Amino acid sequence: MTVTEQHLYRPPAGGGQLAVLLAISALYIGFGMTMGLIQGGFPAIMRAQGMSLGAVGWLYALYLPLGVAFLWSPLVDRWRPPFLATELAWIVPMQLASALVVAAVALMPGADLRLLFALGMCVAFAMATMDIALDALAVERIDPAWRPRAAACKLAALSIGAMIGGGAFVALFQRFGWATIFLIYAASLLVLIVPMLLVSRAKSTVAPRAAAPQQKASLRGLLRNPIQRKRLILLTLTCCVIFPLSALNRLMLIDMQVPMETIGGVVGTLGPVTMLITAGVAAPLMHRFGMPRAIWLFTALGILALAAMAVGYVRVLPWLAIAGVVSMGAAVSGIYVVLSARILGWSRGSQPATDYATFYGVGRFVSTLATIGFAQAVALMSWPLFYLGGALALLTVVALLRHSVEEKDQQDE
Template sequence: MSGMNADAAGNIPAARRRHGMILFGLNALYVGFGMIMGVVNGGLPTVMRAQGIDISTAGWIYLLYLPFGLTFLWAPLIDRLRLPFLSRRIGWIVTMQAIAVLGLVIVAFSEGAAPLVLFLLGFGVVLAIATMDIALDALAVRVVAPDWRSTASATKLAALSIGTMIGGGVFVALAGDLGWQATFLVLSLVLVFLLCPVLTLGKLDELTGAGADAPESIGGASLLRLLRDAKLRKRLIFLCIACSIMFPLVGLNRLMLVDIGVPVSEIGWIVGTLGPLSMLLISAVSIPLMRCLGLVRSMLIFATVAFAAIVAMAFGFAFQNQLAGIGGAIAVGAGVSGVYVTIATKILGWSAGTQPATDYAAYYGISRFASTLMTVAAAQIVPLVNWGLFYGGGAIALLVMVVLLLVLIGRND
């Protein structure tokens, strides 16, 4: 009996080491994913606005987010098809990351090209990264044990925060000093470096899958089959509404800071670094918070932080108070990220079926698609009203979102 107890005790450190290796491999790639998202979200629009481009025009750059929201259309291919090398999901991950790296190298040597050409190249890079992310999420659903899901969600936020700090902070602050070519070549090299750790997870990918050559589900993955489920449709509606409220409030705040006179370099160094650092803090706090208080109470705490941040940004604009505006811009990202950690924890569990890429893409992708369109629309609306009215409406919408999430997260389904 004592020998059995010793074996059980010995398995605990082994399980921790195993999941430590898993989370390291997954989160290295999430850093790269966050880096590209940071460039799209916090980098390019901020630089464009500072160069005198109006808000509505700068807002169109958020269309580069569309691939993140459309991956549900081709996610079934990730579940159904296996590429002729490496394991089922890692083969897709390596291929898509390589395409993204190639795209960044081409962009590096395309300085001065027509804006449409650069947009199409950027769209191709984002498309590849978004597809990589779907395969990566499917791998996470397969290899992360149920009792590690909250930790996986929190560490994913931390990895995305680090990536966002690079793409939305360092990119903005140093782009002028490094130059176009060097900046994008450095981004491509970082993506290559971050790919290496996931290559160690090939055996786990195969062991937890349905077999080396068999499709993930009988008859293949089907988005239509999944969408016919009434419970899924209800979840999707709630998620779409919540994300369409949260992400415009986070995505446009740097444009507001430019409008109240905050220099771009300060936005890059202060908001671009302290914002992700606050998200890192949230990721560390959220793990014990969710375990001690549960998802619902944790979500309410994070939503309160987001609400206070919106009030601070409205105050900053109304009174041209840069300190309040910057503080609110940093805090709103932390609050919204905390809310999304609670949502992501549920999504990991919802996706643990026979077609993880398709299921995860449906939850994440469709809600992201809706929030992208809403962010672009919000950028067109702000010039017609003002930032004060925008944040006032956002505060009211946040309260509506909290009620919806209480219904969604409070369920045991």
Template sequence: MEQATLSDTLPPRTREQLATLLGISALYIGFGMTMGLIQGGFPAIMRAQGISLGAAGWLYALYLPLGVAFLWAPLVDRWRPPLLPPRLAWIVPMQLLAALTVAMVALLEGAAMGILFSMGLFVAFTMATMDIALDGVAVERIHSTWRPRAAACKLGALSTGAMIGGGAFVALFHSYGWKAIFLCYAASLLLLVLPVLLLMKEVPHAGLPNAMRRYAASLNALLRNPVQLKRLTLLTLTCCVIFPIAGLNRLMLLDLNVPIVQIGGIVGTLGPIAMLITAVISMPLMRRCGLSGALMAFTALALLAFAAMTIGFVRGQPWLAMSGAIAVGAAVSGIFVALSARILGWSRGAQPATDYAAFYGVGRFASTLATIAGAQMVSWISWPWFYASGALALLIITGLLRAPMAEKDE
């Protein structure tokens, strides 16, 4: 059961809650840009330049630091750096390091791939560490009545960032070139840290007792809790199903001979817009139909998207395949935003950053491996069979989610 804290027992202050949402949403936009570049940018660009499907799949390894960040999350909970407020002391320097490294990448066009890949891993590491601290801020400062809005805001911010990183940057890459694109990316990371500095005032640590604050955060504490372990297992299985089926679609479109500029301009833009719409409608849908109803609705949308992508690929109809790629992204986002509000509650306790990072991070890590494996799998079984397997797996995981994730289990 989740930890009840003083901030949940007191009525929320609307101004403080709005300031918190604005500050963390700006940083989530930058994080979404990074995810968009890793998931939808580099693999598609390199595939368009002629590398094999299997080799392009390995580029998703840049996502690994985002997936294993839970390993150093206890440090973020335990150590309070000086000078800045506790969480911001992690957020600000990590964001600045990421921006500086990206600016260096902008000046190293044509450098050896090993150097660029290493710098990309470092950017992913700094952004992952920033995200741990940012999630801790969200857990501590978002009132229980504001969690659905916080989950929707996070999806909206990540979608906006993905629209820029995986859409606009890809579409404009050939027009403006390496240097301009990466300098714009670095400048954006710098600008997006300003709202959290200007809007968020330091507050007590969400009313947690000092004894709990001295608690030694660790992953073992989470894994020894049978309820938390059950939740973690289900979330990980869910991520391993939903993220590969949403993350490999641009490679499918390239195999369908859709130009990369068209993929970036249409899918890279309309996809995040569809996710933004999902963020808006998911909260009232859950209030009206409950979690089970929302899961069923978004699963039905995903099945329709699978059908559209399969038919579009087999018949050589790019518009239908692109429509399915956009729709499946919205469906996956709807499934996950319904779970995100619960994760905020599950992480309320002595080690919020550690628990939150574990819930998200273990799933990210496992789904990254599943995405890499999925790219290799397509090389053997073809895209139609891949989507048929995805449909079956999604139906199974939706059935598992409906019972144990009911309100009474919260």
């Protein structure tokens, strides 16, 4: 979409915006299911079966395709598969591919772990590509006034998906078995495409996306802009702090001898529920207090959560540690909503897929490496020391990020 076309185009208001938002959110649920399985399912299961903490950390490598998707995001901006409407061109094929691979996995229990890991990488790659196109659609179709609600809806959808993938699937795995769980997962990915297909048929709610032939999408376009480059660096530093502080906590509970049933049933369910609550209150908080104050409120919650986990671990109080894990998820989710609202504005230009994917992708990629590294480091120090350093790092990065959060996008003026 060219700059001129951006000024001429006005995203649909009222019911049209809501329909687009609901269709996008449905696909985010499927994406959240995938992230829930990668982050909260397999690592905890393998740790409970005796795998070393350092080895478990490497399982997060399945998350890497979600972090390096920005490398092929210019392709999503420049070209789309034929025979499909613009908003469906990448989303539908990638979602279908993911469902087919998952269905294949369901039919091969006991297969070689290397084969299963390779298939998992294929699913992660397809879902990451789908996510690029979906994020670009959100950037183009969501009106600036709806951005806080869009960011909150994204968190809510990801939370529901995480509740299913990282909670329900893990808790019910032993009861229903490999084939049933993965077939349900594959069927869910197919069902979640339906709302987007319905929205695509309603031509009045989705305007066609025009190409920008005078400027090819590229990573250089973002990196050459000093303001965008600064935002990217600060955002990446923030991700390197908040994601390890959230992702590794189930391993801490395993080290405290908390039963897997409790982790899957309580943390895997209660955690996403609090994330849903956070999604509900985040947008009103941003409207009432502004984004800088909102992010500090969630940071304060994160500090309290880190203290609860450290004290719970030292004094062997599982209930306190679990409360800290759940609260930390809510705090990180709140910070995520504020950042998501800003990124929607930062990416509104001639290459939305590339800009949005780069903002999120670089942070995801580097923070995944940081998570793997911190998993090794915790084995050498201790969980309380890890949480103390995490609290100091969290305060530092949020203070550095504040100016960028305060900035008002030129597109909104």
